[in-house]
Amino acid sequence: MSEESHTSRPNPSAIPGAVVSRLSLYLRELQHLIATGKETTSSSQLGRRLGFTDAQVRKDLAHFGHFGHPGIGYKCVELIGEIRKILGTDRExxxxxxxxxxxxxxxxxxxxxxxxxxxxxxxxxxxxxxxxxxxxxxxxxxxxxxxxxxxxxxxxxxxxxxxxxxxxxxxxxxxxxxxxxxxxxxxxxxxxxxxxxxxxxxxARELEQVTFTVANKLANLNDQ
Amino acid sequence: MSEESHTSRPNPSAIPGAVVSRLSLYLRELQHLIATGKETTSSSQLGRRLGFTDAQVRKDLAHFGHFGHPGIGYKCVELIGEIRKILGTDRExxxxxxxxxxxxxxxxxxxxxxxxxxxxxxxxxxxxxxxxxxxxxxxxxxxxxxxxxxxxxxxxxxxxxxxxxxxxxxxxxxxxxxxxxxxxxxxxxxxxxxxxxxxxxxxARELEQVTFTVANKLANLNDQ
Incomplete structure (x- = not known):
């Protein structure tokens, strides 16, 4: 338990859906880090396997409050709790x-x-x-x-x-x-x-994301 | 077949994933419009059932070229073909x-x-x-x-x-x-x-999008 609540309650319609969707990804990554024994992490580590920059991670989280600790970074368990609170999944x-x-x-x-x-x-x-x-x-x-x-x-x-x-x-x-x-x-x-x-x-949307990348990469290669 | 190609080929890594994801939604909406007998549409009609503004629709499409016709708007069949070309799904x-x-x-x-x-x-x-x-x-x-x-x-x-x-x-x-x-x-x-x-x-990500909205709406109501 932290001494004070770090989260500010958002107006859900003011937050882009893409930000909320990335919160889910950060949550999964934090859960993965915990499972591999990591207790703390950083914006860049959190973003790396997901292909996001540290600036993107910080900007997304800043919509909801301040979650880092000077000299430590993010405490995984704490940030998981805060993101679950934001997503409404701190209960079943x-x-x-x-x-x-x-x-x-x-x-x-x-x-x-x-x-x-x-x-x-x-x-x-x-x-x-x-x-x-x-x-x-x-x-x-x-x-x-x-x-x-x-x-x-x-x-x-x-x-x-x-x-x-x-x-x-x-x-x-x-x-x-x-x-x-x-x-x-x-x-x-x-x-x-x-x-x-x-x-x-x-x-099919996820398949289209993949074909978009594959097809345009192939086309750009053929142009060269 | 159109007289000229309207699409400019994008560098896939320069286009945000969220834009590509919305292209899929526009494609589905156009397919729905065709199925209900509509031959042409507008940015606002295309966005309405999806909850996007006409400005958002125009901005997303502008990444890839100019698709509207003065005084007509978008021709559904034509725009379906162009979006499929962009997504790489103009073939199986x-x-x-x-x-x-x-x-x-x-x-x-x-x-x-x-x-x-x-x-x-x-x-x-x-x-x-x-x-x-x-x-x-x-x-x-x-x-x-x-x-x-x-x-x-x-x-x-x-x-x-x-x-x-x-x-x-x-x-x-x-x-x-x-x-x-x-x-x-x-x-x-x-x-x-x-x-x-x-x-x-x-x-589970889509469920979290839903609980984010439901939980924060409920919380905001309780604050009032």
Whole structure:
């Protein structure tokens, strides 16, 4: 525990999404450093394996407060705690998943969620062969029970892992049930009312980041 | 076909990753507009459902050339073609997947890849129960054959969908086989030599984006 809180509470809409996304990367890197026995680190060490400059790391963190110690740098455990506080993951979040096809099953078994404080506690589907079963220790209920179960269990986050054509109607049901945050894995853009936070995970985007680099490097080589 | 090429070829390392990532979003939105019968669009329409200003859209596209037409705006089909050219997805990419657990199976069945021009043509695993089978029409070979098969088939992209502990060694095998671009789905940071492009997909990051917004909104409400 530190004597004083170092973090200033941000207005979430004033912080670019890219900064928040990099905080997640810094958190992972700090967790990796701890796992390899490092107790303190620096902006340049934190950025190095991620390909960011030390100036970028300092600028990103400066949005939220002062975290370094003179002559020491960052204390890994302390900075992990502060970043978790900023990201809201200094506590566990309960998540409801809709859709237990291949992708839903993969999400139920994805160890990266639990590591970061996310627990999928309920799953929903419309397939009667799946309803009533347990997958990775999580019970599958019929989608028609979504609203009732979410309210009873006070679940705050929803994950959409259904085919694109069903994704908006599932999202509408999440919103009607009072869910405040939704992560969409269907390859389609969805509409939510103001006050509900939504992020889309489009698995092809990362591939496009890679082809952008590979294709343009190849093209530049051919130009020379 | 346009009379002249509008795109200027970028140096990929000079373009922020966030810009490339937004190009993917613009591409999806344009594809959605086409699907709903729209032939032309504007910066503000393109940005609206994504939550970006028209200035942001114009600035992002200006990195790569001039795409609008006076009095018309953007022609959807034309801009789709230009963005695909920039992203390198104006042709199909063949992808090799290592790891056919739940996540690997989900990736093999993910329709968003084929829609954007990515075809997983080979899968690899070490589990003898899986080797020799076909999943979603893709043959599963033993991991020991990776190098040989990649060279024979001229596959340029690799996907890592193995547990974190195996991810670096699989990545090393991809690199040794001459793969130029890798997408990593294991929740761990991996090292690649210069000249190999790698993007990590950390599925918890999107959840953290959502909790960042939800947690800070709640906290700000409680402060009032």
């Amino acid at each position: 979040w309960q998540v409801a998943l809709v859709g237990v096809g291949n992708l839903g099953r993969a999400l139920l078994g994805y160890r990266g969620f639990v590591q970061q404080g996310f627990r999928i506690v309920m799953a929903f589907d419309t397939d009667s062969a799946k309803v009533g079963t347990e997958i990775e220790g999580v019970e599958v209920s019929h989608l028609s029970q979504l609203g009732e179960v979410l309210k009873a269990k006070k679940i705050e986050l929803g994950m959409v892992a259904v085919p694109a054509a069903m994704a908006q109607s599932v999202t509408d049901e999440f919103v009607a049930a009072g869910i405040k945050g939704i992560v969409n894995f269907a390859p389609v853009t969805l509409q939510v009312p103001e006050g509900v936070s939504m992020v889309g995970v489009d698995l | 990419w063949q992808v090799a997947l290592v790891g056919v657990g739940n996540l690997g199976r989900a990736l093999l069945g993910y329709r968003g890849f084929v829609q954007q021009g990515f075809r997983i043509v080979m899968a690899f695993d070490t589990d003898s129960a899986k080797v020799g089978t076909e999943i979603e029409g893709v043959e599963v070979s033993h991991l020991s054959q990776l190098g040989e098969v990649l060279k024979a088939k001229k596959i340029e992209l690799g996907m890592v969908a193995v547990p974190a502990a195996m991810a670096q060694s699989v990545t090393d095998e991809f690199v040794a086989a001459g793969i130029k671009g890798i997408v990593n789905f294991a929740p761990v940071t991996l090292q690649v030599p210069e000249g190999v492009s790698m993007v990590g997909v950390d599925l």
